[in-house]
Amino acid sequence: MQVKSGYTGDMLGRTYDNQVCSAARALEVVGERWSLLIIRDALFAGSTRFNDWLRLGIATNILKSRLDGLVEVGIMEHGAASRNPDHYEYLLTEKGRDLAPVIITLTEWGDRWSAPAGSPILYVHSVCGGSITQQTTCANCGRVHDPAELTVRPGPGMPPDIAARMDGNPRGEAQMRSTH
């Protein structure tokens, strides 16, 4: 089963193209090395110009490739200061800013499992100063703490033949293995 993503850039490209899965689509766009850290610094460290990201320790040719790729897929756009290519400004679009929850969940996992000295960074709500967290939430009964309580079923974007096979199996698992 193959669904084209429409993305033909030079990042992860079609690596996951036989996956009918929005997580795979997202990883095709932002899963290349450095991409999420570039977006992180645009979101939370005020980085807008090429030189701002060099502090990541990334090679200039790779940084150029990543920034151009992020513009190509609509995660960044050139700002008003970009008329002179020497001063290209890269600004997050709505699509790019919408990756904040991904970065926060990655941070929370890293805090729990790879930060023996404690969280290096805390996310804060600038409006009221409250602590920000990502919560796995059930629309019916509230917060869900146990990943074992999560399951999947086909959504409207699943090709009907695969969805029918998934629905035919009460647990949906055997079929999911070959399609999800």
Added chain:
Amino acid sequence: MQVKSGYTGDMLGRTYDNQVCSAARALEVVGERWSLLIIRDALFAGSTRFNDWLRLGIATNILKSRLDGLVEVGIMEHGAASRNPDHYEYLLTEKGRDLAPVIITLTEWGDRWSAPAGSPILYVHSVCGGSITQQTTCANCGRVHDPAELTVRPGPGMPPDIAARMDGNPRGEAQMRSTH
């Protein structure tokens, strides 16, 4: 500024080692191609044996390397059926299951920006059947919808010299550029 992650496996390894950031630490462990999709299928498609993941379309040598790497960093462990190496069983640990929110936020982003036919997969709470979402939540005032309202400040795990520089700057931004 350099903080060692302690991780010396063969995945992203020390690519981001000069980053004082839990998101970077997380990406070092799970940011390599295929890793998150392998974990996704372990979480939501019941994959436990080597052959289960071959349906991803991943080369066997890469799959072997990824699974071994996930065991090495404690995201997976060998199950009871693993006494015969030909039937190695790979089971998620708590550390691995704790990546569910990362996969869900990636899915939600992909649903919004890369799924013109609609969500291929819906996450469901197996206990009550409710829809599952990841919500960016402020401990003080509830759900936060606007990423522009998110900011960062140094946490207990930030080296004091960097934290002091961040605190000295009301917006924390210029310093963050070189450290975060």
